[in-house]
Amino acid sequence: MSQTTSQASIDVLGPGSILRRLVGEARWGLAVTRATLLEAAHPQIGAALMENSTFLTHPWRRLRNTTMSSRRLLDPDPRVREREAARLNRLHARISGADAQGRPYDATDHEARAWVMATLFESTVTMCRLSGDTLDAETMRRLYDEHRAVLALIDGTSDHLPATLQEFWPYYDDIVEHHLENNEAVSVILYRLFATVPAPPLLRGHPAVWTAGRAVAGPLATAITIASLPESFSRRVALPDLPGARTLMQTAYLSAALATRYLPQSWTRVEFFMGLLDPSHEGTGPWEAVRRRAGKAAALVRLLTPAAAEEPQAVRSADRFFAEVLDQTGDGYLRWPDLAAVAREIATRLDLGEQEEERLFQAYAAWWRELQNALDGDGDGRVTRHEYAAAATRMPSTGLIKIADVLFDVTDVDDDERIDAEEYHDLFRTAFHRDLTGNGSGGGAGGDGGGYSRGAFVRQFVSFMSGQQHSNAYTALLTGG
Template identity: 35%
Template sequence: MVTADLPGPESLLRRTLGEWRIGLVAWRLLVLQNADPAVAAGVTSFSTYRAHPWRRIEHTMDSGKRLFFSDREGLRREVARLERTHRRLAGTDEQGRPFSASDPAVRVWVLVTLYESMTTMRELSGHPLTAPELEQMYGEFRAVCAEFELPDDLFPATAADVPAYVDRTIRERLEYGEPVRYLLFDMLREAPAPRRLGRLAPAWPLMRTVAAHVIEALTVADLPEAFRERFGLVRTRRAALLSFTLHRGMRVLMNVLPEHRRYRTPLTGNVAAPIPPIASGDPSSVPETGPVRLPAPRRRKGADARPVRLRAFFSQILDQTGDGHINSADLQAMAHNVCWPLELGPEQEAQVYAAFEVWWQQLRTGMDADEDGRVSCEEFVTAVLAGIDEGPAYLEQGLHVALRAVFHAVDTDGSGHLCADEYRTVFGGSRVHPAELNHGFRQVDHDGDGRITEDEFVQAFTDFFTARSDSTAGSQLLGRA
């Protein structure tokens, strides 16, 4: 089998996908993908987009960079990682239909919608690709898709066949379910402030209201006509004018910007491996400024601080899907978030997932009082307090198993301790303020030697769960009162 060359820095695909204005069709892309019943079921059962929308979007963008802006080795690593993730996303939807994220037809739809969105962006801007350009970009796109080893006959044969494929899929397979409705009308109205807003965060309630109206109108206006017709979505004159203005205006802006400002992803960059945000191994190199997340509510002096901390841990850490309960999917999402920035091999990744499954089985067995297959916040708090008051073995049988797996995964050089860079890689990222990383590292580094041993790592989380006051260092892992 002959392997086609991957698109290079000057390829039409990279130049189209890399422009900032691709964001204008991003929400439209999500709507089309989530309208597939299997995607919708996977999102409902496993996705963290309700509780952590910005992190979920960040992961999606990172994956796109690794797929379309990497060399072949980086591309293959990302394809393998996605395949391992998708194998875990299977089950039965609310109508009793089995679904799997590994279904080849579903994966082809998700991929082709990206190509279709790129061509739509160009068309809406008033500067559509010519027929030869469409074929060129489709060939570049298929060269990347070839690494997924999906059946060729599931893809449109040529660029000219893509519109008919999209139209047929919309009319025969797509559904207007809750994930689609939520994306269109509610998600941005409920989303927390992105951390990058900084001092503008107090204005977020007003900003998100305006953004929600604009994105809702723009998305409905830009969706394929077949989609709007089938699901009764109306393209108003005002929305059509908004679409015309934004797409044409952004095209003009992109054309006058210097190239390094025009592209959100460097065309020549190899982004196969993530780079820790700070290179120094000294935790003191992170500035001690700015707010720290999750400050604890005021309590009566001498009151037991554990219930408040455990509720914060439940809502901010455990409840990944944001539905007010935890189940196996929430613990899988936690394992995914550990593995994501580390690019672990299959065996190491499996060990992390297995450890979190052990923790979930302990939670389910000891906390699911009403036997509904999930654990509420109060069930969690009540059971944890009873367990830790009974003896230290309680944490060792669940939480500690997961923590030790996390430690060994993050200890990428096998040194037996975590340096500041390793800590930042898994607990940091663009969404976390540097001061939070600095504070968190210091809470775990008990002896202040600039590195964290496995025992220190486990002990810090033990203190968080067991300390009755907030004076113990580990009790402040999620923030300072």
């Protein structure tokens, strides 16, 4: 990325950024949901979502990570923005392939990335209009420039979005009319995700409550989303015109706007709702700081003393482990995208640099090759649940040991060959952070020289990842709890 492009991004996204303010508001979730559906209708993006994304199986984890990533890209500190852009580019560079029709997709495709920014801009404008906060011409132009600046930050250029707002609308209409499609990703978001979304951490102990609430909220969310879409898109992909949906949609947007305007600001921020959905989500304030400190030692104890397996039969336990942990994309098979998703989540939690991230992905790739050689009898590039469960007790472990060694090295930031409570917390937190001081986050919270040795760490990680032993900590990390 050129210095001129970078400087332009810094200027536009500096103090007073409109987009930064909107991203912090909980109501922006309406715009993001709408934009995501329009993105999914793009052939390349839809294929990448279905083949590689965990949004269906782990939506709350995806929501947390997306929220945090958006905040980083709009951070007042340009170092945070540029490092997050580099991190996203590394992860996206690993996502490519072909869809069921043989059409190639690539997460670094310039046109697809431009469409993502286009949908976010247009959906943000629509959110404001439906909320009764219609943007004037100058504000809308500034907002568009900010979206182009974010694209330049990520893609190195904003040339694939029209240079002016006047040119944008014909571009947007052309994509909607001639390039979008009613693909599997669109159907999954509208009719499967909303209807089957798992309970957030707060309600996982109350499945009946969640199921009852979802039975009502799911169809409402579908109706609101469909009613907010451009009419030309709805006609093109043959979406139903549900009775009363438009009134319901307008009520939802207006209610969100009124809440933002009249309720205490702390109640309408993203952090407030994240805290409601997940009580372990890291917040701020003195009480939250005390709670985190008090929980670190207990968290380390939980890792050192993993819970006993709930099901005594090895095959049965392995079958459940396959479904809950290994099958990250939810297609019923273990494939490379599933293990890549595990590596992405760990790299995200630990905020790894380029070299450490590459070591982690290479280690997971080595384990995947072992699994293929041992379990993929028909050579179709995937392992079934039955194949995995039947062979769980004789799984290859060389690759797993390599992964565990890499994971230990990147978690042990103070290089004392032990993982203390602070370092443990960085791995198993529910969100991720940025430390720009270079001091890391280690430091022996216990102060007594104790901790978790490499050997103990490797043994437990290998036992967990081979489905032989349950661990609350690792399950929470990889299932979004």
